[in-house]
Amino acid sequence: MRVELRETPFEPLAELGRYQTDQHQLLGQYGATAIFIGTMRDYNQQTMVSQMTLEHYPGMTERYLRRIAETASREWSLLDALVIHRVGELQPNDPIVLVAVWSAHRAAAFAACRWMMEELKSKAPFWKREDTVAGWRWIEHNTPG
Amino acid sequence: MSIQVKYFASLRDRLGRAEDRFSAAEGTTIAELWAALWPEIPLPPNTLTAVNMEYASLQQPISDGDEVAFFPPVTGG
Numbered sequence A: 001m002r003v004e005l006r007e008t009p010f011e012p013l014a015e016l017g018r019y020q021t022d023q024h025q026l027l028g029q030y031g032a033t034a035i036f037i038g039t040m041r042d043y044n045q046q047t048m049v050s051q052m053t054l055e056h057y058p059g060m061t062e063r064y065l066r067r068i069a070e071t072a073s074r075e076w077s078l079l080d081a082l083v084i085h086r087v088g089e090l091q092p093n094d095p096i097v098l099v100a101v102w103s104a105h106r107a108a109a110f111a112a113c114r115w116m117m118e119e120l121k122s123k124a125p126f127w128k129r130e131d132t133v134a135g136w137r138w139i140e141h142n143t144p145g
Numbered sequence B: 001m002s003i004q005v006k007y008f009a010s011l012r013d014r015l016g017r018a019e020d021r022f023s024a025a026e027g028t029t030i031a032e033l034w035a036a037l038w039p040e041i042p043l044p045p046n047t048l049t050a051v052n053m054e055y056a057s058l059q060q061p062i063s064d065g066d067e068v069a070f071f072p073p074v075t076g077g
Helices: A012-022 A060-075 A106-123 B009-015 B030-037
Strands: A002-006 A032-039 A047-056 A080-086 A088-090 A095-103 A126-132 A135-138 B002-007 B019-023 B048-051 B067-071
Touching: A002 A060, A012 A032, A012 A080, A012 A095, A032 A106, A060 A080, A060 A106, A080 A106, A095 A106, A126 B009, A135 B009, B002 B009, B002 B030, B009 B067, B019 B030, B030 B067
Parallel strands: A002 A080, B002 B067
Antiparallel strands: A032 A095, A047 A088, A047 A126, A080 A095, A126 A135, B002 B019, B048 B067
16 A cells, blocks of 8 residues: 655556556456546636645645545455645646555445545645636635535 | 644635644643634634644643644645
8 A cells, every 4th residue: 555645746647557566466366446536627616727736734644645545445355555646836737636446346446446535535634725817716625526 | 731733724824824832721622722822713614623633623622742733624636
């Protein structure tokens, strides 16, 4: 299992490929991989967004991400899990988050990946600030889904 | 007892600072801590609170050396 914050842009599919190649214990074991990738859009709440800043609570954010991955692993008997989340300054089209899970069968992989994203969105201490033509603004709450 | 207080995101901007150090009586709750620190500013209704990096209720009593954080709803992912 790996949980990581990144201060610079990352390529989710390349990360996923590298990580899976290194997890030799998965070979022959996993039948299902589910992934979620969240990406920054250039339009939100009727305004063009030119840049976004992701703030976090150093220490607490890592703790909650790890707990979410560990809880899901236990609950759905996952074989492995990978979470990478950006912090700092992002541009439109930059990936924000990657969640990947490996399990024997698809039901566990789909359910765990979905649950982890919802938990991350409601519990992990991150805050988005958007730069728009009209100035910057804090995002007050996440969209329902 | 000495308490380290942290504020994040829009709440920090509104208060104009990121941290406070505060002396409080043993058993003070988080709600009482806020009222002592910011007598003029009611705690915004959606504020989340944490003690030592674990979510906590406003009624939770705090202890010497605790780190207490106040922040708005989280918006990651």
